[in-house]
Amino acid sequence: MNIKLKYLILCLVSFWAVGAVAQIPSKNLDYYLKQAAFTSPVLKDFQNQQHSAGIDSLIVRATGGPQVTASSAGMYAPIVRGYGYDEVLTNGQALEALLNVNYDLLNKKRINNQLEGIKIQSDSIKYARQLSLYDLQRAIADQYILAYASQEQVDFNQEVVMLLEQEEALLKKLTRSNIYKQSEYLTFLVTLQQQQLVVKQAELQFKNDYATLNYLAGIADTTQVKLADPQLQTASTSMDRGFFNKRFDIDSLKNSNQKNAIDFNYKPKLGVYANGGYNSSFVLQPYKNFGASVGFTFSVPIYDGHQKKMQYNKLSLSAKTISGYRDFFVRQQQQQLNLIRQQINQTDALFPKINEQIRFSKGLIEVDSKLMHTGDLKVADFVIAINNYMAAQNLLRQTNINRLKLINQFNYWNR
Structure with a gap:
């Protein structure tokens, strides 16, 4: 009865463990990219700046219409025993309460230019926001690739441990049957224990890389997840790559x-104005001092020491600077893309050779495993075969990770 009960408990625990593994949620790269864009305060800041630029546009339009102000001023200059201000100049007292209307007749083109400047500013903010988004996506993708590589390392090391544990059970039986020496069994056991430590280290590395990914994406989540394959593909080569050039156009x-x-x-x-209200010195019939006035203002610059020419010279120098930066960036961007494309091609050329090496290493392990069952193989040779297989698999994963990072860089610059 106890044996059956133990067996039942063991089955229940096994089913629970399998169910727990199956319930681990899977998240892909797109999820983290969207979360990072949603939580980024920098992107929200740029969005608020764009809204602020829209308000600036409304303010400029408002300044182009008639401006109405109310003003009031009062003055009293007493004369005591003949001492005081000259009444001819001050009238002794005065009161002014006016409603003023001012309108600039020649401001339409000036207002339109100001509106155009605000639009350019809004485009500049929009560009900066998009560039910040691309930078954030590149950083998230790089960290996701790194965390995915750590996850793959954990899975592979666990598979190796399972293989070694199976062989360890067999080797223990063969050692007890005096087919293998005790020293050879201990050598194999040390290899198994080292690989178990490697699994623990890989798990710790994955936790750190995954925590960093959540940190960059602004996600406060510590639950265990399964990262999906990034599946990055090289984007088609853009002919003009207009995004990065747009900043020079804006300048x-x-x-x-x-x-x-x-x-x-x-x-x-040229401007006109009108006002109306009360303006009196209280000297003569103050109750009749209600009135109105209209007028105009006109000004034209004549000479300011050639400041206009100096400002033109500054703008000319700025234009040359922009042109120089544009030409340099275009060359640099093309060189960057050519270099990354070359590295991707060289990396792709490695996969057939690495896969062939993995196939041979795995075949050697299978042969050595059969020989171990009959006691016709040294344990040291089997350990060497395992190490060669692990080295080939690690090289494959590292090459694949490097390729994904190169694709991420290529897609960033190819805009």
Whole structure:
């Protein structure tokens, strides 16, 4: 009865363990990219800046219409025993309460230029936000690849431990039957224990890499997950790669907008105004001092020491700087893409050789395992075969991880 009960308990525990493994949620790279974009305060900051630029546009439009202000001023200058301000100048007292309306007649083009400047600023913020998003996605993808590699390392090391444990049970029986020496069994046991420690180290490394991934993505979650294969593919080569060049276009538009602003500062200005209200010195019939007035203002710049030409020279230097940066970046970007493409091709060329090495190593392990069953193989030779297989598998995983990172870099620059 006790034996049956133990067997039942063992079965229940096994089913529970299998169910627990099956319930481990799986998350892919796209999940972390979306979470990082959603939680990033930098992206939210840029979004708020864009909204602020929209408000600035409304403010500029409001300044283009008539401006109405209310003003009031009062003054009393007493004369005591003949001492005080001259009443001819001050009238002794005065009160002013006016409603003023001002309107600039020649401000339409100036307002439009200001609106264009705000639009350029909004485009600049939009570009900065998109660039920040691309940088964030590249960092998340790199860390995801690193965590996925650590996860694969854990799985492989566990498979090796299971293989060694199976052979250890067989070797123990053969040692008891005096087919193998005790020293050979102990040598194999040390190898098994070392591999078990490697599994623990790999698990710790995966936990650290996974925690870093959650940290970068802004995810406060410590539950165990299964990371899916990143499945990154090289994007098709862009002909113009306009995204990175757009920042130079924006700088050129800023230059042009500033030049227009300088031109408007040297154009004539004409404005009209009107006011109405009460303005009196209380000297003569103050109850009749209600009235109104209209007028205009006109100004035209004549000479300011050639400041306009100096400002033009500054803008010309800025344009040359922008052109220099653009040319340098285009060359650098092309060199970067060519180098990464070459590295990807060289990496792809390694896979057939590595897979062939894995196939031979695995075949050797199978042959050596059969020879161990009959006692016709030294344990040291079997350990060497295991180490060669592990080295080949590690090389395959590392090569694949390097390829994924190169693809991530290529897709970043190929925009």
